[in-house]
Amino acid sequence: MHWRILARRVLGREGTFLLRNIVSSLAFYLRLIPPANIVGRENGISAITCTYNEEDWVEVSLLSLKDLVNEIVVLDSSTDRTPDIIEELHEKHNIPIRMYRIPLGDMVYVRNLGLSIAKYKWILIWDADFILRDDSAPLIRELLESLDERKYYLIYWPHICLDGDLWHQDPKSPLHVEHWLFTWNPKLRYKRVGHHDSLIAQLAYYNVIYIRRALSFHLRTVRSPKRLLYRHYRWLMRREGLEGKSSLDEYVKKRILEDFGTEDIDLAANLYFQRHLLNLAKYQRDVYGDYPQLLREYVKRKFNVEL
Incomplete structure (x- = not known):
């Protein structure tokens, strides 16, 4: 250590x-x-x-x-x-x-x-x-x-x-x-x-x-399932000292077959995302406060979502 x-x-x-x-x-x-x-x-x-x-x-x-x-x-x-x-x-x-x-x-x-x-x-x-x-x-x-x-x-x-x-x-x-x-x-x-x-x-x-x-x-980790999956595997690549030594796409293909038993990246991403959501709790606005105004305006304009 x-x-x-x-x-x-x-x-x-x-x-x-x-x-x-x-x-x-x-x-x-x-x-x-x-x-x-x-x-x-x-x-x-x-x-x-x-x-x-x-x-x-x-x-x-x-x-x-x-x-x-x-x-x-x-x-x-x-x-x-x-x-x-x-x-x-x-x-x-x-x-x-x-x-x-x-x-x-x-x-x-x-x-x-x-x-x-x-x-x-x-x-x-x-x-x-x-x-x-x-x-x-x-x-x-x-x-x-x-x-x-x-x-x-x-x-x-x-x-x-x-x-x-x-x-x-x-x-x-x-x-x-x-x-x-x-x-x-x-x-x-x-x-x-x-x-x-x-x-x-x-x-x-x-x-x-x-x-x-x-x-x-x-x-x-507020990402689409596929982006979140890639982010996770990029982090694993860094932990294993492989970043810059091999292709991220090839690493992802190898790992989803091992971890999810599929070569379908979209399917693996959705499975990973579902697992991820199981561990989460509601955001406590009364504890941590409101969202930034800039973020509220952005998600309303881009996604038509009210925060």
Whole structure:
């Protein structure tokens, strides 16, 4: 087991945050690290979004960032209309998007490429199925303006996760907390840790800020059955270290025969989706609040559905 995973399990989230803040504060006051305001990047926020066939939600996802970020760097490997939708967003809504078309492959490489391409001091990791809540942009902007520009920060907050459809959640993990926003520095890298692509943020550099309020939604498995099936098997490919080494389509064909006893992808997708729905619970609007206005307008326009 990687030592980072072990430390997190032993200390827990709060203990890990406390350790980071103690070590980074000592390093800062003893001047053991260079201050963040000399890293050579303009003050602002670069969102990094990696996309692979995200045509369902990419429009509303990126639109939700319009009042928050200074640029959106998109690294796209799609075979559907995703890049066309992104181009339309850039042209029609004047969103500062820079899109790079890249082969589907190693996500550690792709994420590190994003870090190198981004122009601004703050990095926001933003998947194409994340949607910012209505009042989150000014809150985040106000927070960043209040911070010491000489220090490095990892800013955590919960996503509210929706699964299966827009009315359900996985009761075991209704929230997902990560460092979605952080200060760039030239030593920052993603690496493979266990089965995951992890940001390796130096212990001596980074202070942690944990916002307990959920600032965004994650439409985690809100997909058509076929897209959900492909997403699941792509994740398995990554766990097995096969991403970039073999074709996703060939892997899916092999696995559905093993898992569902069929070569019919549509049938396998529907069977997988039915299994997935069995584990879900109703979304608790009274607990987690209303859907973002942008999402409500989008699903009404695109699907004629009221949220």
